[in-house]
Amino acid sequence: MSILEGEMEPVLPSRRPKRADARRNFDALLTAARDSFAENGAHASLEDIARRSGVSIATLYRNFPTREDLVEEVHRDEVEALCRAAARLDDLEPWDALVTWLRRFVDYIGTKLAFADALNRTTDSFQACRKAMRDAGGPLLERAQRAGVASPEPSIDDVLRMISGISAVEYVDDAQRKRVLALALAGLRAAPPPGG
Structure with a gap:
């Protein structure tokens, strides 16, 4: 794999945003979702995931329109x-x-x-x-x-x-x-x- 800006190129396509601030929110949502899914399964509260990530529920839905997307x-x-x-x-x-x-x-x-x-x-x-x-x-x-x-x-x-x-x-x-x-x-x- 080639190196791009110190990181490996993605193996799989991602919906990860390009802008740094949007990327931070996206990554915070992924971390919170991973932790919440581990604790509560796939039906974990989306509101809880947004709260844990420090972003609004609107930001969660802007990044992940459906639970399946997340x-x-x-x-x-x-x-x-x-x-x-x-x-x-x-x-x-x-x-x-x-x-x-x-x-x-x-x-x-x-x-x-x-x-x-x-x-x-x-x-x-x-x-x-x-x-x-x-x-x-x-x-x-x-x-x-x-x-x-x-x-x-x-x-x-x-x-x-x-x-x-x-x-x-x-x-x-x-x-x-x-x-x-x-x-x-x-x-x-x-x-x-x-x-x-």
Whole structure:
């Protein structure tokens, strides 16, 4: 990805405004919405989101005419962060890069679960997000497979479905979640050569 004014170009199209003051309001709304959705699900109060962000409800609606527009943009923003994380792992060993990104993917799934009912759609935006995640994680998996540290059989789609599945259930505690993820990652790791 190229660098533009010190930032990576967006992976996905965004409705983010160009003007600095409008961008600040937009970003404050996204942060407040992400927090509110995490606490209350996709049906979180839009008035509460506007209050948390420090802007008026009119500003919220000017940026996001519908609740779905806001949910889609929060989702797009999370996917964008996930894709950018993949692009910043070149300095890690192949297995470490893949595991680091998959752990970040687990965090993304946690955010997605907060408004899962609103995300079970096939809109162009959500399809673009799914493709962007596969495009970001695919090279990490392929690099680990070429290095012989990840099993050669699975595709990135297989891996993302596996990690999504184990992330979508409730656990007794965070330690149990980490153990289950470690089991999945152990299954993804290539078997050492015989006698090695």
